[in-house]
Amino acid sequence: MKSLAELAAIKEKMQNKVVMREGSEDIRVVVGMATCGIAAGARPVLNAFVEEVDKEGLSGKVMVTQTGCIGICQYEPVVEVFEAGKEKVTYVKMTAEKAKEVVEKHLKGGNVVAEYTISNS
Amino acid sequence: MKELSLNILDIAMNSVKAEADTVKITLAETDESFEMSISDNGCGMKEDFLKTVTDPFSTTRTTRKVGMGIPFLKLAAEQTGGSFSIKSKHKSEYPDAHGTVTRAVFNKNSIDFTPLGDIVSTLVTLIQGSPDIHWVFVHTCPRGEVSLDTDELKAVLGDVPLDNTEVIIWIKGYLEEAYAEMA
Incomplete structure (x- = not known):
């Protein structure tokens, strides 16, 4: 059974990192989590981003956040990727599998997965 | 919505938008019924607005934050022969005790009962999206109980935020284990 002692261990491990990391993420991944997004399957997409970013060791570089409805409900689940100095990339009709690929x-890898972007749908 | 846990996620998002600092999600199950309640201490709704929230067609652009979510849940409960209620106190009239309570009761034996589904993902999503909110979750059923109180986790974590990826993954594992033990 998982115990709070494990959580305390995570705290020990993180404490040094946290100070350095705060606000230093270069990439922001924003998942639409309004009724339209949720009904279309945004929850597994968000969770796939959180888990894959951790698995790939990108936690210090990528921040995964949530937002409400951005107004293109027919394309949900919608994911926007913001990177300093680059144009916003909008991925549409996402799934957990596509999230892993992104x-x-x-x-x-630094290469936009063009086939899942809004300009290709 | 394919799972009730998605309705729960959707309704709890209203609490987030209402700027609640505490949100309590309670699930109480018997062999025949499933009852869910989501209560928050957010800004609440005025009476006029409260009357319209169950009607999807009365929603205007400025009230878009509610939209289809509440009608979806009401329909899901009522189609099983269950019930739905929403009570709210707006902060302008109740400055010290404002907030909203959304409650739905389902008849589990109805053919139209939507299963709960992946409630763990719903909780993880809520905590990841709003780590500053005090989340309280209690699910009681005939086989036992699963609960989580983010204040207890915060007491252990200190400065480390709840939306730290490792913490989120720990919470997911913790809840999955708790459910596996109950099954």
Whole structure:
């Protein structure tokens, strides 16, 4: 059974990192989590981003956040990627599988997965 | 919505938008019924607005923050022969005790009962999105109980935020284990 002692261990491990990390993320991933997004399947997409970013060791570089409805409900689940100095990338009709691919190719590799972007749908 | 846990996520998002600092999600199950309640201490709603929230067609652009979510939940409960209620006190009239309580009761044996689904993902999503809110979750059923109180986690974590990825993954594992033990 998972115990609070494990949580205390995470705290020990993180304490040094936190000071350095705060606000230093270069990339912001924003998942639409309004009724339209949730009904279309945004929850597994968000969770896939959180888990894959951790798995790929990108936690210090990428911040995963949530937002409300951005007004293109027919394209939900919608994910926006903001990166300093670059144009915003909007991924549409996302799934957990596509999210994994975006983490690997775009967030890690630096190459936009063009086929999932709004301009290609 | 394919799962009740998605309705719960959606309704709890209203609490987030209402700027609640405490949100309590209670699920109480028997062999026949499933009752959920989401209560918050957010800004609340005025009476006029409260009357319209269950009607999707009365929603205007300025009230978009409610939209279809509440009608969806009401329909899901009522189609099982259950019930739905929403009570709210707006901060302008109740400066010391404002907030909203949304409650739905389902008949589990109805063919139209939507299963709860992945409630763990819903909780993880809520905590990840709003780590500063005090989340209280209690799910009681005939087999046992699963609960989580983010203040207890914060007491251990100190400065480390709840939305730290490792913490989020720990919370997910913790809840999954608790449910596995109950099953």
